[in-house]
Amino acid sequence: MITIIEVRNLIKRFGHKQVLRKLNFSVQQGEFVALLGSNGAGKTTLLRTLSSLSKPNYGEIQIAGYYLPGQSAQVRKKLGVVSHLPLLYGDLNAEENLKFYGRLYGLSDFQNHIEEILQLVGLLKRKKDLVRTFSRGMQQRLAIGRAIIHDPEVLLLDEPHTGLDQDAANMLDTLLQEIASRGRTVVMTSHDFPRVANLATRFDVLYKGIIHSSKFAKDLPQHGLLAYYQSIVDEIDAGGENQDAA
Amino acid sequence: MQPKTSFFKAMFAVVWKDLIAELRGKELISAMLVFALLVIFIFNFALELDPKTRSALTAGILWVTIIFAGNLGLNRSMAVEKDRGCLDGLLLAPVDRTAIYFGKSIANWIFMLIVAMIVLPIYSILYNTNIISPALLLVILLGSEGYVAIGTLLASMAVQARTRDILLPILLFPVILPVLIAAVKASAGILSGFPFSDLQTWFNLLIVYDIIFTSVAFMVFDSVVEE
Numbered sequence: 001m002i003t004i005i006e007v008r009n010l011i012k013r014f015g016h017k018q019v020l021r022k023l024n025f026s027v028q029q030g031e032f033v034a035l036l037g038s039n040g041a042g043k044t045t046l047l048r049t050l051s052s053l054s055k056p057n058y059g060e061i062q063i064a065g066y067y068l069p070g071q072s073a074q075v076r077k078k079l080g081v082v083s084h085l086p087l088l089y090g091d092l093n094a095e096e097n098l099k100f101y102g103r104l105y106g107l108s109d110f111q112n113h114i115e116e117i118l119q120l121v122g123l124l125k126r127k128k129d130l131v132r133t134f135s136r137g138m139q140q141r142l143a144i145g146r147a148i149i150h151d152p153e154v155l156l157l158d159e160p161h162t163g164l165d166q167d168a169a170n171m172l173d174t175l176l177q178e179i180a181s182r183g184r185t186v187v188m189t190s191h192d193f194p195r196v197a198n199l200a201t202r203f204d205v206l207y208k209g210i211i212h213s214s215k216f217a218k219d220l221p222q223h224g225l226l227a228y229y230q231s232i233v234d235e236i237d238a239g240g241e242n243q244d245a246a
Numbered sequence: 247m248q249p250k251t252s253f254f255k256a257m258f259a260v261v262w263k264d265l266i267a268e269l270r271g272k273e274l275i276s277a278m279l280v281f282a283l284l285v286i287f288i289f290n291f292a293l294e295l296d297p298k299t300r301s302a303l304t305a306g307i308l309w310v311t312i313i314f315a316g317n318l319g320l321n322r323s324m325a326v327e328k329d330r331g332c333l334d335g336l337l338l339a340p341v342d343r344t345a346i347y348f349g350k351s352i353a354n355w356i357f358m359l360i361v362a363m364i365v366l367p368i369y370s371i372l373y374n375t376n377i378i379s380p381a382l383l384l385v386i387l388l389g390s391e392g393y394v395a396i397g398t399l400l401a402s403m404a405v406q407a408r409t410r411d412i413l414l415p416i417l418l419f420p421v422i423l424p425v426l427i428a429a430v431k432a433s434a435g436i437l438s439g440f441p442f443s444d445l446q447t448w449f450n451l452l453i454v455y456d457i458i459f460t461s462v463a464f465m466v467f468d469s470v471v472e473e
Contacts, residue, residue, distance in 0.1 A: 053334055054473040076340040085331030087338075091267040103259035104339035106252060130270070146335070 001028040004185050005050065009114030010059035011058060012045050019045045021209035022059070029153075032176075032177060032186045034200035034239060035211075036193065036229050042082075042209040043189035050187070051081045064153050076106070080155045084162035086139040087146065090132030094123050098149055101167045105150035114147070121145040129160055137168025142230055144175055148184075157178060158187040173199060197225040205232045212236055256341040260349025261356075264323070268357065268363075273326075274319050278361045283368065290372055297375075300468040304369075304377060305433035312386070313393065313419075318360050320397040321414050324355055330362060333405070337471060345466060347398060347467040351460075354394040362386050375379040381436045388452040389429030395459040396421055403470050428452045 005027040019042045034118040037043045048054040050061065061068040064078040081087075083244050088097050098114045107113070114215050118124040121141040122156040131139060140160060147155060157176075160170045176199060189206075190196045196203070197217075203225060204215045213232045221228055268274050293300075300361040327333040327350075334344045347403045370376050397418055432448035442449075 036354050048473065051338060053337055073340045073342070076338055080335075081338050083331060083334065085334075087331045087335035089267055089332060091270040092263065092329070093442060096266065098265075099336070100259055100263045102343060104336070106340070129436075139285065153382070241257075 001030075003027070004029045004064055004093045005187070006009050006060075006062040007050070008060040010049065010061065011057045012042075012047075012049055012054065015055050019209055020049070020056075023206075024210050025204070026187055027154075028185060029185055032180045032199060033188070033199045034196040034203050035206050036191065036196070036225075037189070037206035038108050038191060038205055038233075041206045043206055044158050046206065047081070047187070047189060048221065051079055052076055053116040077150065079155045080150070080152035082140075082143050082147045082155070082160050083156075084160065086131075086143040088131045088139060088142060091130060093128050093130050094118060094134075094145075095127040097142065098145060101146050102149050107150060110149075115147040117132075117149060122171070122179065135168070137165065137171060138165050140164060140168065140172055141175060144172070144179070148179065152184070154185045157186065159189055160193075160217065161190065161192055161229055167170055169195065193224075193226045193229065202227070205229055207233055207236055253342055253345045256339060256345040257349040257352070259296065260336070260346055260376045261352045264350070264353035265356070268353075274322050274357055275360055277322065277363060278319045278357065280314040281318055282311045282361055285311045285373060286365065286369055294389075295341050300373060301375060301437065302434070304373065304375070304437055305430045306379070306434060308365075308369065309389070309430050312358065312362055312390065312427060313422070315361055315365075316354075316393055317415050317418065319361075319399060320354060320394070320401040320418075321411060322403075323350065324398075324401040325410065326385075327407045333471070340360060343468045344464050347402070347463060349400075351394050351398040351463070354398055355384065355391060358390045358394060358414060359387070362390065377437060379436060381442065382433055385429055385432045385436065385449075385452070387458060388449070389425055389432075392421055392425040392452060393455040394458050395456060395463055398462040398469060399459075403468065425452065425455045428455065 007023060007025040007102070010020050010023040011018065023046065035043050035046065049056050050063065050100050052068055055069050055107065060141065063075045066074040066078070070076055072208055076246050092100065095114060102110045104112065115124065120145055121136060123142055123145070126138070131142065134142065139208060160172060164172060167182065176186065188196065188200065201216070201217050203215050203220070204211050215228060287305070290420040299457065327336065339342065343393065366378050370378060400417045400421070401414055404410045404417060405414050427452040428448045432445050432452065
Protein backbone atom coordinates (compact mmCIF):
# COMPACT_ATOMS: atom_id res chain seq x y z
CA MET A 1 0.00 0.00 0.00
CA ILE A 2 1.18 3.52 -0.79
CA THR A 3 0.85 6.23 1.83
CA ILE A 4 -0.76 9.17 0.11
CA ILE A 5 -1.24 11.47 3.12
CA GLU A 6 1.29 11.65 5.92
CA VAL A 7 0.95 14.19 8.72
CA ARG A 8 3.45 14.37 11.56
CA ASN A 9 3.31 16.47 14.72
CA LEU A 10 0.96 19.01 13.17
CA ILE A 11 0.27 22.06 15.30
CA LYS A 12 -2.17 24.77 14.29
CA ARG A 13 -2.94 27.74 16.50
CA PHE A 14 -5.38 30.59 16.14
CA GLY A 15 -4.01 33.27 18.45
CA HIS A 16 -3.41 31.54 21.78
CA LYS A 17 -5.82 28.71 21.03
CA GLN A 18 -4.13 25.52 19.88
CA VAL A 19 -6.64 23.74 17.64
CA LEU A 20 -4.42 20.90 16.39
CA ARG A 21 -2.02 19.55 18.98
CA LYS A 22 0.89 17.55 17.53
CA LEU A 23 -1.52 15.61 15.37
CA ASN A 24 -0.35 12.51 13.51
CA PHE A 25 -2.37 11.07 10.66
CA SER A 26 -1.75 8.89 7.64
CA VAL A 27 -3.91 7.62 4.82
CA GLN A 28 -3.19 4.86 2.32
CA GLN A 29 -4.06 5.21 -1.33
CA GLY A 30 -7.65 4.16 -2.06
CA GLU A 31 -8.84 4.38 1.55
CA PHE A 32 -12.11 6.07 2.50
CA VAL A 33 -11.40 7.62 5.89
CA ALA A 34 -14.06 9.21 8.07
CA LEU A 35 -12.77 11.72 10.62
CA LEU A 36 -15.23 11.63 13.49
CA GLY A 37 -15.47 14.39 16.01
CA SER A 38 -17.76 16.84 17.71
CA ASN A 39 -17.91 20.54 16.89
CA GLY A 40 -14.61 22.23 17.71
CA ALA A 41 -12.59 19.02 17.61
CA GLY A 42 -10.39 20.43 14.82
CA LYS A 43 -11.85 18.54 11.82
CA THR A 44 -12.31 21.57 9.58
CA THR A 45 -8.95 23.03 10.61
CA LEU A 46 -7.25 19.76 9.73
CA LEU A 47 -8.89 19.63 6.28
CA ARG A 48 -8.16 23.31 5.62
CA THR A 49 -4.53 22.73 6.54
CA LEU A 50 -4.31 19.63 4.34
CA SER A 51 -5.84 21.55 1.46
CA SER A 52 -3.26 24.37 1.86
CA LEU A 53 -5.91 26.97 2.73
CA SER A 54 -4.43 27.30 6.19
CA LYS A 55 -0.73 27.34 7.02
CA PRO A 56 0.47 24.99 9.78
CA ASN A 57 2.40 26.49 12.70
CA TYR A 58 4.51 23.39 13.08
CA GLY A 59 4.77 19.88 11.70
CA GLU A 60 5.25 18.01 8.48
CA ILE A 61 2.59 17.35 5.86
CA GLN A 62 3.19 15.23 2.80
CA ILE A 63 0.48 14.61 0.21
CA ALA A 64 1.04 12.49 -2.89
CA GLY A 65 4.78 12.97 -2.50
CA TYR A 66 4.71 16.77 -2.10
CA TYR A 67 5.26 18.78 1.06
CA LEU A 68 3.12 21.54 2.54
CA PRO A 69 3.35 24.47 2.67
CA GLY A 70 6.42 24.57 0.40
CA GLN A 71 4.91 22.72 -2.57
CA SER A 72 1.31 23.86 -2.15
CA ALA A 73 0.61 24.38 -5.87
CA GLN A 74 1.65 20.77 -6.61
CA VAL A 75 -0.42 19.53 -3.68
CA ARG A 76 -3.47 21.47 -4.84
CA LYS A 77 -3.25 19.73 -8.22
CA LYS A 78 -3.67 16.40 -6.45
CA LEU A 79 -6.60 17.49 -4.28
CA GLY A 80 -10.31 17.93 -4.72
CA VAL A 81 -12.05 19.74 -1.87
CA VAL A 82 -15.73 19.83 -0.94
CA SER A 83 -16.91 21.84 2.04
CA HIS A 84 -20.38 22.46 3.43
CA LEU A 85 -20.43 25.55 1.19
CA PRO A 86 -20.64 24.62 -2.51
CA LEU A 87 -17.97 27.10 -3.73
CA LEU A 88 -20.08 27.71 -6.83
CA TYR A 89 -21.26 30.87 -8.55
CA GLY A 90 -25.03 31.32 -8.54
CA ASP A 91 -25.05 33.57 -11.59
CA LEU A 92 -23.24 30.97 -13.73
CA ASN A 93 -24.93 27.83 -14.95
CA ALA A 94 -23.72 24.34 -14.02
CA GLU A 95 -21.66 23.94 -17.19
CA GLU A 96 -20.07 27.40 -16.85
CA ASN A 97 -19.11 26.72 -13.25
CA LEU A 98 -17.29 23.54 -14.26
CA LYS A 99 -15.75 25.31 -17.25
CA PHE A 100 -14.45 28.06 -14.99
CA TYR A 101 -12.88 25.65 -12.52
CA GLY A 102 -11.52 23.54 -15.38
CA ARG A 103 -9.71 26.59 -16.72
CA LEU A 104 -8.34 27.43 -13.26
CA TYR A 105 -6.94 23.89 -13.13
CA GLY A 106 -5.32 24.37 -16.55
CA LEU A 107 -7.54 21.92 -18.44
CA SER A 108 -8.17 22.43 -22.13
CA ASP A 109 -10.52 20.74 -24.64
CA PHE A 110 -12.56 19.47 -21.74
CA GLN A 111 -16.13 19.86 -23.00
CA ASN A 112 -16.62 16.08 -23.16
CA HIS A 113 -15.10 15.72 -19.71
CA ILE A 114 -17.57 18.29 -18.34
CA GLU A 115 -20.46 16.32 -19.84
CA GLU A 116 -19.12 13.13 -18.23
CA ILE A 117 -18.88 14.85 -14.85
CA LEU A 118 -22.39 16.29 -15.18
CA GLN A 119 -23.64 12.83 -16.10
CA LEU A 120 -21.88 11.33 -13.07
CA VAL A 121 -23.43 13.84 -10.67
CA GLY A 122 -26.82 13.53 -12.36
CA LEU A 123 -27.09 17.11 -13.59
CA LEU A 124 -26.55 16.76 -17.33
CA LYS A 125 -30.13 17.79 -18.10
CA ARG A 126 -29.76 20.90 -15.92
CA LYS A 127 -26.39 21.97 -17.31
CA LYS A 128 -27.72 25.26 -18.73
CA ASP A 129 -29.61 26.23 -15.57
CA LEU A 130 -28.21 28.87 -13.25
CA VAL A 131 -26.80 27.38 -10.06
CA ARG A 132 -28.85 29.79 -7.94
CA THR A 133 -31.96 27.93 -9.12
CA PHE A 134 -30.59 24.60 -7.82
CA SER A 135 -31.66 22.95 -4.58
CA ARG A 136 -29.07 22.51 -1.84
CA GLY A 137 -28.66 18.84 -2.76
CA MET A 138 -28.09 19.63 -6.43
CA GLN A 139 -25.57 22.30 -5.54
CA GLN A 140 -23.70 19.84 -3.35
CA ARG A 141 -23.61 17.26 -6.15
CA LEU A 142 -22.29 19.89 -8.53
CA ALA A 143 -19.74 20.85 -5.86
CA ILE A 144 -18.45 17.28 -6.01
CA GLY A 145 -18.31 17.58 -9.79
CA ARG A 146 -16.27 20.76 -9.34
CA ALA A 147 -13.94 19.01 -6.92
CA ILE A 148 -13.21 16.11 -9.29
CA ILE A 149 -13.02 18.14 -12.53
CA HIS A 150 -9.20 17.73 -12.62
CA ASP A 151 -9.31 14.05 -11.64
CA PRO A 152 -7.64 14.47 -8.22
CA GLU A 153 -5.97 11.61 -6.40
CA VAL A 154 -7.39 12.70 -3.04
CA LEU A 155 -10.85 14.02 -2.22
CA LEU A 156 -11.26 15.99 1.02
CA LEU A 157 -14.84 16.45 2.19
CA ASP A 158 -15.78 18.68 5.10
CA GLU A 159 -19.24 17.81 6.42
CA PRO A 160 -20.67 17.39 2.92
CA HIS A 161 -24.09 16.32 4.23
CA THR A 162 -24.71 19.57 6.11
CA GLY A 163 -28.11 21.01 5.25
CA LEU A 164 -29.17 18.15 2.97
CA ASP A 165 -32.49 16.38 3.33
CA GLN A 166 -32.67 12.58 3.49
CA ASP A 167 -33.06 12.03 -0.27
CA ALA A 168 -30.31 14.48 -1.20
CA ALA A 169 -27.97 12.94 1.39
CA ASN A 170 -28.68 9.44 0.01
CA MET A 171 -27.90 10.62 -3.52
CA LEU A 172 -24.69 12.17 -2.28
CA ASP A 173 -23.71 8.90 -0.59
CA THR A 174 -24.27 6.97 -3.82
CA LEU A 175 -22.09 9.48 -5.65
CA LEU A 176 -19.32 9.26 -3.06
CA GLN A 177 -19.39 5.44 -3.21
CA GLU A 178 -19.12 5.64 -7.00
CA ILE A 179 -16.11 7.99 -6.72
CA ALA A 180 -14.44 5.82 -4.08
CA SER A 181 -14.98 2.71 -6.22
CA ARG A 182 -12.88 4.39 -8.92
CA GLY A 183 -9.86 4.12 -6.63
CA ARG A 184 -9.73 7.66 -5.32
CA THR A 185 -8.67 8.31 -1.75
CA VAL A 186 -11.38 10.03 0.27
CA VAL A 187 -11.08 11.78 3.63
CA MET A 188 -14.37 13.00 5.04
CA THR A 189 -15.21 14.77 8.28
CA SER A 190 -18.56 14.13 9.86
CA HIS A 191 -20.54 13.93 13.04
CA ASP A 192 -23.35 12.09 11.28
CA PHE A 193 -22.28 8.63 12.47
CA PRO A 194 -25.06 6.45 10.99
CA ARG A 195 -24.41 7.92 7.56
CA VAL A 196 -20.61 7.55 7.50
CA ALA A 197 -20.82 4.06 8.99
CA ASN A 198 -21.98 2.78 5.60
CA LEU A 199 -19.50 4.79 3.57
CA ALA A 200 -16.02 4.74 5.06
CA THR A 201 -13.51 1.92 5.28
CA ARG A 202 -11.72 3.47 8.25
CA PHE A 203 -12.82 5.62 11.17
CA ASP A 204 -10.51 8.00 13.04
CA VAL A 205 -11.60 9.77 16.17
CA LEU A 206 -10.43 13.38 16.33
CA TYR A 207 -10.92 14.87 19.75
CA LYS A 208 -9.47 18.11 21.15
CA GLY A 209 -7.01 18.46 18.28
CA ILE A 210 -5.53 14.95 18.36
CA ILE A 211 -6.42 11.74 16.55
CA HIS A 212 -6.89 9.33 19.44
CA SER A 213 -8.01 6.19 17.72
CA SER A 214 -8.29 4.58 14.33
CA LYS A 215 -10.35 1.52 13.40
CA PHE A 216 -11.06 -0.24 10.14
CA ALA A 217 -14.74 -0.85 9.37
CA LYS A 218 -14.25 -4.60 9.65
CA ASP A 219 -12.72 -4.19 13.15
CA LEU A 220 -15.52 -2.10 14.54
CA PRO A 221 -17.13 -3.53 17.66
CA GLN A 222 -20.52 -5.11 17.20
CA HIS A 223 -22.30 -2.32 19.07
CA GLY A 224 -21.48 0.11 16.28
CA LEU A 225 -19.74 3.32 15.42
CA LEU A 226 -21.41 5.68 17.87
CA ALA A 227 -20.61 3.38 20.81
CA TYR A 228 -17.01 3.08 19.60
CA TYR A 229 -16.68 6.88 19.37
CA GLN A 230 -18.32 7.41 22.74
CA SER A 231 -16.06 4.86 24.42
CA ILE A 232 -12.95 6.64 23.09
CA VAL A 233 -14.21 10.07 24.17
CA ASP A 234 -15.19 8.80 27.62
CA GLU A 235 -11.77 7.22 28.02
CA ILE A 236 -10.01 10.49 27.11
CA ASP A 237 -12.23 12.55 29.37
CA ALA A 238 -11.51 10.10 32.17
CA GLY A 239 -7.81 10.82 31.73
CA GLY A 240 -6.55 7.99 29.53
CA GLU A 241 -5.76 8.09 25.87
CA ASN A 242 -6.38 5.36 23.36
CA GLN A 243 -3.64 5.45 20.75
CA ASP A 244 -4.48 2.50 18.52
CA ALA A 245 -2.51 2.46 15.34
CA ALA A 246 -4.41 2.11 12.08
CA MET B 247 -7.05 17.52 -21.61
CA GLN B 248 -3.74 18.92 -20.59
CA PRO B 249 -3.52 19.66 -16.87
CA LYS B 250 -0.99 22.48 -17.11
CA THR B 251 -2.07 25.66 -15.40
CA SER B 252 -1.04 28.86 -17.06
CA PHE B 253 -0.98 32.17 -15.23
CA PHE B 254 -2.79 34.02 -18.01
CA LYS B 255 -5.33 31.29 -18.54
CA ALA B 256 -6.31 31.41 -14.87
CA MET B 257 -6.29 35.21 -14.85
CA PHE B 258 -8.59 35.46 -17.87
CA ALA B 259 -10.81 32.71 -16.44
CA VAL B 260 -11.43 34.95 -13.40
CA VAL B 261 -12.13 37.97 -15.63
CA TRP B 262 -14.49 35.89 -17.81
CA LYS B 263 -16.31 34.56 -14.75
CA ASP B 264 -16.76 38.03 -13.23
CA LEU B 265 -18.00 39.53 -16.49
CA ILE B 266 -20.49 36.71 -17.16
CA ALA B 267 -21.76 36.78 -13.57
CA GLU B 268 -22.17 40.57 -13.73
CA LEU B 269 -23.91 40.38 -17.09
CA ARG B 270 -26.46 38.04 -15.50
CA GLY B 271 -26.80 39.51 -12.01
CA LYS B 272 -26.11 43.19 -12.80
CA GLU B 273 -25.53 43.72 -9.08
CA LEU B 274 -22.24 45.56 -9.17
CA ILE B 275 -22.59 47.94 -12.08
CA SER B 276 -26.17 48.87 -11.26
CA ALA B 277 -25.28 49.68 -7.64
CA MET B 278 -22.22 51.67 -8.68
CA LEU B 279 -24.10 53.51 -11.41
CA VAL B 280 -27.11 54.45 -9.30
CA PHE B 281 -24.80 55.65 -6.55
CA ALA B 282 -22.68 57.68 -9.00
CA LEU B 283 -25.73 59.34 -10.54
CA LEU B 284 -27.13 60.16 -7.11
CA VAL B 285 -23.86 61.83 -6.10
CA ILE B 286 -23.85 63.93 -9.28
CA PHE B 287 -27.48 64.93 -8.78
CA ILE B 288 -26.90 65.81 -5.14
CA PHE B 289 -23.88 67.96 -5.98
CA ASN B 290 -25.86 69.62 -8.75
CA PHE B 291 -28.76 70.60 -6.56
CA ALA B 292 -26.93 71.12 -3.27
CA LEU B 293 -24.23 73.47 -4.50
CA GLU B 294 -26.24 75.55 -7.00
CA LEU B 295 -23.04 77.03 -8.40
CA ASP B 296 -22.59 79.66 -11.06
CA PRO B 297 -21.10 78.28 -14.30
CA LYS B 298 -17.56 79.61 -13.60
CA THR B 299 -17.26 78.10 -10.11
CA ARG B 300 -18.92 74.93 -11.32
CA SER B 301 -16.32 74.33 -14.03
CA ALA B 302 -13.56 74.80 -11.43
CA LEU B 303 -15.13 72.08 -9.29
CA THR B 304 -15.92 69.63 -12.08
CA ALA B 305 -12.75 67.53 -11.69
CA GLY B 306 -13.24 67.19 -7.93
CA ILE B 307 -16.91 66.22 -8.21
CA LEU B 308 -16.13 63.74 -10.96
CA TRP B 309 -13.41 61.98 -9.00
CA VAL B 310 -15.32 61.92 -5.73
CA THR B 311 -18.14 60.26 -7.66
CA ILE B 312 -15.84 57.71 -9.31
CA ILE B 313 -13.98 56.89 -6.08
CA PHE B 314 -17.10 56.44 -3.95
CA ALA B 315 -18.87 54.37 -6.59
CA GLY B 316 -15.70 52.31 -7.05
CA ASN B 317 -15.60 51.58 -3.33
CA LEU B 318 -19.05 50.02 -3.55
CA GLY B 319 -17.91 47.86 -6.45
CA LEU B 320 -14.71 46.69 -4.74
CA ASN B 321 -16.56 45.74 -1.58
CA ARG B 322 -19.24 43.80 -3.43
CA SER B 323 -16.80 42.09 -5.78
CA MET B 324 -14.90 40.44 -2.92
CA ALA B 325 -17.98 39.91 -0.74
CA VAL B 326 -19.51 37.74 -3.48
CA GLU B 327 -16.42 35.51 -3.37
CA LYS B 328 -16.36 35.30 0.42
CA ASP B 329 -20.06 34.78 1.15
CA ARG B 330 -20.46 31.60 -0.88
CA GLY B 331 -16.99 30.35 0.02
CA CYS B 332 -15.86 30.88 -3.55
CA LEU B 333 -12.68 32.61 -2.40
CA ASP B 334 -11.59 29.20 -1.07
CA GLY B 335 -12.47 27.70 -4.45
CA LEU B 336 -10.18 30.20 -6.14
CA LEU B 337 -7.38 29.71 -3.61
CA LEU B 338 -7.55 25.92 -4.05
CA ALA B 339 -6.61 26.21 -7.72
CA PRO B 340 -3.04 25.07 -8.45
CA VAL B 341 -2.07 28.44 -9.83
CA ASP B 342 0.03 31.39 -8.71
CA ARG B 343 -2.46 33.26 -6.52
CA THR B 344 -1.49 36.59 -8.05
CA ALA B 345 -3.28 35.38 -11.21
CA ILE B 346 -6.48 35.51 -9.14
CA TYR B 347 -5.60 39.00 -7.90
CA PHE B 348 -4.97 40.27 -11.43
CA GLY B 349 -8.16 38.62 -12.69
CA LYS B 350 -10.23 40.32 -10.00
CA SER B 351 -8.40 43.63 -10.55
CA ILE B 352 -8.99 43.65 -14.30
CA ALA B 353 -12.68 42.84 -13.84
CA ASN B 354 -13.04 45.63 -11.23
CA TRP B 355 -11.22 48.02 -13.54
CA ILE B 356 -13.60 47.20 -16.41
CA PHE B 357 -16.62 47.80 -14.14
CA MET B 358 -15.24 51.14 -12.99
CA LEU B 359 -14.53 52.24 -16.55
CA ILE B 360 -18.05 51.26 -17.67
CA VAL B 361 -19.52 53.36 -14.87
CA ALA B 362 -17.22 56.29 -15.71
CA MET B 363 -18.16 56.05 -19.39
CA ILE B 364 -21.84 56.35 -18.48
CA VAL B 365 -21.31 59.07 -15.88
CA LEU B 366 -19.30 61.40 -18.17
CA PRO B 367 -22.03 62.11 -20.75
CA ILE B 368 -24.67 62.40 -18.03
CA TYR B 369 -22.49 64.89 -16.19
CA SER B 370 -22.00 66.82 -19.44
CA ILE B 371 -25.74 67.02 -20.04
CA LEU B 372 -26.63 67.90 -16.47
CA TYR B 373 -24.00 70.61 -16.08
CA ASN B 374 -24.37 71.79 -19.66
CA THR B 375 -20.65 71.49 -20.43
CA ASN B 376 -18.81 68.99 -22.59
CA ILE B 377 -16.16 67.35 -20.44
CA ILE B 378 -15.47 64.34 -22.67
CA SER B 379 -11.98 64.42 -24.19
CA PRO B 380 -9.31 61.79 -24.97
CA ALA B 381 -6.94 63.33 -22.40
CA LEU B 382 -9.58 63.11 -19.65
CA LEU B 383 -10.31 59.52 -20.63
CA LEU B 384 -6.59 58.79 -20.26
CA VAL B 385 -6.60 60.29 -16.75
CA ILE B 386 -9.62 58.18 -15.82
CA LEU B 387 -7.90 55.10 -17.23
CA LEU B 388 -4.73 55.72 -15.20
CA GLY B 389 -6.46 56.94 -12.04
CA SER B 390 -8.90 54.07 -11.87
CA GLU B 391 -6.11 51.55 -12.51
CA GLY B 392 -4.20 52.76 -9.45
CA TYR B 393 -7.43 52.76 -7.48
CA VAL B 394 -8.46 49.19 -8.31
CA ALA B 395 -4.86 47.91 -8.00
CA ILE B 396 -4.65 48.80 -4.32
CA GLY B 397 -8.43 48.61 -3.79
CA THR B 398 -8.67 44.97 -4.83
CA LEU B 399 -5.81 44.08 -2.48
CA LEU B 400 -7.35 45.93 0.46
CA ALA B 401 -10.80 44.52 -0.34
CA SER B 402 -9.33 40.98 -0.13
CA MET B 403 -8.00 41.94 3.29
CA ALA B 404 -11.16 43.69 4.52
CA VAL B 405 -13.47 40.91 3.35
CA GLN B 406 -12.10 38.65 6.10
CA ALA B 407 -13.45 41.04 8.75
CA ARG B 408 -17.00 41.31 10.02
CA THR B 409 -16.84 45.08 9.59
CA ARG B 410 -15.69 44.85 5.96
CA ASP B 411 -18.10 47.51 4.65
CA ILE B 412 -16.66 50.10 7.01
CA LEU B 413 -13.11 48.80 6.96
CA LEU B 414 -12.47 49.09 3.22
CA PRO B 415 -12.97 52.87 2.85
CA ILE B 416 -11.04 53.48 6.08
CA LEU B 417 -8.08 51.51 4.73
CA LEU B 418 -8.39 52.58 1.13
CA PHE B 419 -9.04 56.32 1.10
CA PRO B 420 -5.86 57.44 2.91
CA VAL B 421 -3.74 55.16 0.69
CA ILE B 422 -5.19 56.37 -2.60
CA LEU B 423 -4.83 60.06 -1.71
CA PRO B 424 -1.77 60.59 -3.97
CA VAL B 425 -3.61 59.01 -6.93
CA LEU B 426 -6.69 61.08 -6.19
CA ILE B 427 -4.71 64.34 -5.99
CA ALA B 428 -2.84 63.60 -9.23
CA ALA B 429 -6.05 62.57 -11.02
CA VAL B 430 -7.98 65.65 -9.85
CA LYS B 431 -5.13 68.02 -10.75
CA ALA B 432 -4.64 66.44 -14.19
CA SER B 433 -8.40 66.41 -14.88
CA ALA B 434 -8.78 70.05 -13.75
CA GLY B 435 -5.89 71.07 -16.00
CA ILE B 436 -7.42 69.28 -18.98
CA LEU B 437 -10.85 70.80 -18.38
CA SER B 438 -9.27 74.27 -18.08
CA GLY B 439 -7.50 73.74 -21.40
CA PHE B 440 -3.91 73.68 -20.11
CA PRO B 441 -1.31 72.23 -22.52
CA PHE B 442 -0.22 68.63 -21.90
CA SER B 443 3.33 69.72 -21.00
CA ASP B 444 1.96 71.61 -17.96
CA LEU B 445 0.21 68.46 -16.75
CA GLN B 446 2.98 65.98 -17.38
CA THR B 447 4.01 65.89 -13.72
CA TRP B 448 0.53 64.69 -12.71
CA PHE B 449 0.47 62.06 -15.45
CA ASN B 450 3.93 60.85 -14.36
CA LEU B 451 2.73 60.66 -10.78
CA LEU B 452 -0.30 58.63 -11.82
CA ILE B 453 1.85 56.19 -13.80
CA VAL B 454 4.36 55.84 -10.94
CA TYR B 455 1.61 55.16 -8.39
CA ASP B 456 -0.05 52.66 -10.72
CA ILE B 457 3.24 50.78 -10.96
CA ILE B 458 3.91 50.96 -7.20
CA PHE B 459 0.41 49.87 -6.19
CA THR B 460 0.32 47.02 -8.72
CA SER B 461 3.79 45.82 -7.65
CA VAL B 462 2.95 45.96 -3.93
CA ALA B 463 -0.28 44.02 -4.54
CA PHE B 464 1.61 41.47 -6.67
CA MET B 465 4.10 40.91 -3.84
CA VAL B 466 1.74 40.69 -0.88
CA PHE B 467 -1.55 39.24 -2.20
CA ASP B 468 -0.56 35.67 -1.38
CA SER B 469 0.14 36.58 2.27
CA VAL B 470 -3.03 38.65 2.55
CA VAL B 471 -5.35 35.81 1.57
CA GLU B 472 -3.50 33.14 3.55
CA GLU B 473 -5.02 32.00 6.85
